[in-house]
Amino acid sequence: MPAKSKAQQKAAGAALSAKRGETKKSELKGASKSMVESMTEKELEALASTKRKGKSEHVPKSKAAS
Structure with missing residues (x-):
């Protein structure tokens, strides 16, 4: 399922980083948080x-x- 926009792609990258433990989940905002x-x-x-x-x-x- 490809991203439909740059914003969606960036949010997915931030969420992936948090899921892997590279960044804190508490630092996420907006769509990446969900x-x-x-x-x-x-x-x-x-x-x-x-x-x-x-x-x-x-x-x-x-x-x-x-």
Whole structure:
């Protein structure tokens, strides 16, 4: 499952770091905070490893619902 935006990819990377114990879970904010609890390490790796080229910074609201 590839990330749909740069922001989603960055949040997954932060959550993955916390899941691996490289950073503290208490330092997480926003989406990464919920990702670390609800996703497996393998799912986070898939999102975090997405190429950023051609991705928008954020997903437009019309695409976020689909």
